[in-house]
Amino acid sequence: MIGRHLLLEHWGGRGLRDAALLERSMRAAAREAGAHILGAHFHPFEGGGVTGVLLLAESHVTVHTWPEHGYAALDLFMCGEAPVERAADVLDAMLAPERSERRTLARGYRNQASQPAS
Template sequence: MIGRHLLLEHWGGIQDADTIEAALHGAAGAAGATVLSAHLHPFEGGGLTGVLLLAESHITIHTWPEHDYAALDLFMCGTARIEAAADHLDAVLAPTRTSRRLLTRGERAPGALT
């Protein structure tokens, strides 16, 4: 396995840009990941999209305040603790409902030559 990819969904909770940016950085710290750069873009009328580029891969978010929903994507390799990052996001952003789907990435197929 090369990495783990966690799809995190939030319904309800905090969706303001400053809190989200701090939560993303805190999640990277909780995972033991290294932040290389960050960019958040707020949309007129609400909502935002953002990414933390990590040495271990990335954390992204896209929010839809009109649906009280946020989609987060965490992909990390190495020893990064992806569940700790998701736990931090859940704690800080305080969704009323959350869902997680974890995928392993880069697994070799049985019998693969490389």
């Protein structure tokens, strides 16, 4: 396995319009996973959501929010055995969604078909 890709969905909570809070939360999550941050870019849209990315030596953490739907989609992709679940725990704690769901996909298996998503 090359890495794991955790898809995190948030409904409600904080940060849907707050690029600074999202960046602080994502940086804290990356640190919790032992990742090395190479750069960041966050773009707040007029009257609405935020798109942001942390570029990591280990891959990336991204966010896209739709405040009009009370929804945020976050991706945590890190190589090796990085603890993406602990990083997601930090995001849940800092952003306090009303509901949170996770799916994890093992990335980079030679026989990808034999490795189901969890």
